[in-house]
Amino acid sequence: MKIRRQTRISSEIPTVSMADIAFLLIIFFMLTTVFEVEKVADVNVPRMQAGHGKPKQNIHVTVTPDERVQIGEEFVDFYQVQPIVRQRLAENPEAIVILRGDETSTYRFVMDVIDELKQAGVDKLALATKEE
Numbered sequence: 001m002k003i004r005r006q007t008r009i010s011s012e013i014p015t016v017s018m019a020d021i022a023f024l025l026i027i028f029f030m031l032t033t034v035f036e037v038e039k040v041a042d043v044n045v046p047r048m049q050a051g052h053g054k055p056k057q058n059i060h061v062t063v064t065p066d067e068r069v070q071i072g073e074e075f076v077d078f079y080q081v082q083p084i085v086r087q088r089l090a091e092n093p094e095a096i097v098i099l100r101g102d103e104t105s106t107y108r109f110v111m112d113v114i115d116e117l118k119q120a121g122v123d124k125l126a127l128a129t130k131e132e
Contacts, residue, residue, distance in 0.1 A: 059088050061117065063101040067109045081113060085120040100128040 061081070062070040069076055071084050089095060097117055101110045117125060 057092055057095060059085060059095050059097045061085070061097060061099045061113065063099070063105050063110050063113055065102045065104045067105060069113060078112070078116070081116040082120040085117055085122065089121055096124040096126055097122045098126045098128050 060072060064070065069078055069081055076084060085097065
């Protein structure tokens with residue numbers, strides 16, 4: 001009598017090539033996905049002629065290397081910064097204060113000027129830098 005060996009059929013799913021399949025699916029979906037540009041309605045926007053409206057005058061504050069403060073084109077004492085800037089902001093509340101500090105001026109003095117500007121009511125302050 002011959003004894004037959006029963007061969008079992010593996011009920012496991014081969015996972016060796018799963019990473020390959022996942023990678024191929026990712027590539028497939030990336031290549032077949034259609035990216036649509038946002039479609040905007042064709043609208044004729046109104047045109048404006050130059051010169052209409054009040055031009056925005058920014059307030060330029062400069063700190064020199066010898067710790068002097070210049071507002072616009074005039075040099076002022078440190079204690080005059082706050083009232084002058086407050087007056088110019090009252091004339092033009094939309095103005096942006098642009099602070100230009102020399103790279104050799106002390107950090108402490110520049111911070112003192114910024115504190116004075118904040119006490120004058122400056123909400124919009126920009127620090128000017130050079131592009132390298």
